[in-house]
Amino acid sequence: MTNFKTQTKLIWAVLLLSCFSMACQSKKSEDTMETTKTSILKEAWGQLPDGQKVSLFTLKNAKGMEVKISDYGGLITHWTAPDKDGKYEDVVLGYDSLAGYLKASPFFGALVGRYGNRIANAKFTLDGKTYNLLQNNGPNHLHGGKIGFDKVVWKTEELQDGRNGLKLNYVSKDGEEGYPGNLNVEITYVLTDDNALEINYTATTDKPTVVNLTQHSYFNLTGGKTDHLGHEVMINANHFLPVDKTLIPTGELKAVKGSVFDFTTPKTIGKGIDDTTDEQIKVGGGYDHCWVLNQPKKDSLVLAASAYEPTTGRFMEVFTTEPGVQFYTGNFLDGSITGKNGIVYKKRYGFCFETEHFPDSPNQKEFPSVVVRPGETYKTTTIYKFSSK
Incomplete structure (x- = not known):
């Protein structure tokens, strides 16, 4: 009888010990999940002239890539990528x-809207009504106007679905910069462990409007x-x-074949950029x-462009569901801007792959x-997506 009681006590002790161990593991798992949840670093980054506070968020993946994003303008301020020796530098x-x-x-690094790129003569007609926009690029309207999406503070929150990312939200009021409709915009930046930054854009409206968002x-x-x-x-x-x-x-x-605009096979940017025998280059x-x-099918995700830098071995690929990409080679940089680390940004010091619908689409019915x-x-x-070779 005494042996039976002793055995029973031992069994209960083991069970209690096991439950305690499981509870500790569960708590540890919860703590780990909480750490993952709050892995995005948030820091104060100054304030606007009207007193609005601005923050800077840092996404970091397991390989060491870092992307810094501000809630002001959704700006990407820093973005590191590995070279052929595994060294990460801001690109x-x-x-x-x-x-x-x-x-x-x-x-630089801006989320552009409500309409990325140019609209001719700063106006468009929709459902029989003409909307006048700001002329901020010669006679045309560019990148959303005087206070586009790149110059407002977005609401931000860390993604709660397990992805390493940041969600930004902004409601553009009806009539803002001349555009119709209250436009509710949501954008997510998601950094993956294969060194890719995925940007998802969504928007809804309460009135017919035009939208063309880009980075x-x-x-x-x-x-x-x-x-x-x-x-x-x-390209x-x-x-x-x-x-x-x-x-x-x-x-x-216009077909690119036989022209300096043919990038269907890789070539250096410098090869045709100064060929002024081409009227479009001029x-x-x-x-x-x-x-x-x-794009074989509307809205399908395709490889849009890539860039390879031979001395570092850095390789970047751009995939998009958009029908077009604006390739801009920093032609208006003129050495008057001193950027990060005291570097003077001279002409053609940076290039852009702006995935988008076509410029002036609101006025050109043949365009998507x-x-x-x-x-x-x-x-x-x-x-x-970044890699090296």
Whole structure:
């Protein structure tokens, strides 16, 4: 009888010990999950002239890539990528502090909206009504106007679905910068462990409106050591959009074959950028055009472009559901801007792959539509993926 009681006590002791151990493991698991949840570093990053406080968020993955994003303008201020020796360096242009972006910035790292790129004569007609916008690029409207999405503070929250990412939300009021409808915009930046940054854009409206959102990071895969002319670029497009003297598309879809606009096989940016025998190069001062992507099915995710920098071995691929990509080669940089680490940004020191619908689409009915109506959801995805070779 005594042995039976002793055995029973021992069994209960083991069971209690086991339960305690499981509880500790569960608590440890919860703590680990909590650590993962709060892994995005948030820091104060100054304030706007009106007193609004601005924050900077750092996403970091298991390999060591870091992407810094501000709630002001959704700016990507820093973005590190590995070279062939595994060394991570910042590969985007920008400023060391908020002050630089507030003075004068050519859209370094910006979330652009409500309409990315140009709208001719700063107006468009929708459902029989004409909407007048700000002329801020010669006679045209560019990148959303005076206070576009790159110059407002977005609401932010860390993603709660296990992904390493940040969600940004902004409601653009009816009439803001001349656009119709209250537009509710949500954007997520998701950093994966294979060194890809996935950007998802969604928007809904309560009135018919036009929407064209994009990301305007300037890349230099040397880590800022020299210009970008030695980068080898591929653009998956058989056609591009010629522009007039104010950089508005003429409406023609022109074949790239046989021209300096042919990047269907990789070639250096510098190879044709100064070929002024090409009228379009003269007009753009280099490349500042939209390429019509080879997209087998509307809204399908395709490889849009890539860039390879031979001295570092850095390789970047861009995937998108958008029908076009604006390849801009920093033609308007002129050495008047001193950026991060005291680097002077000279002409062609950074290039952009702006995934988008075509410029001036609201006025060109032959182009894919940018109209969003109540009950519809604007939805696009772009992925920038880095590796080395």
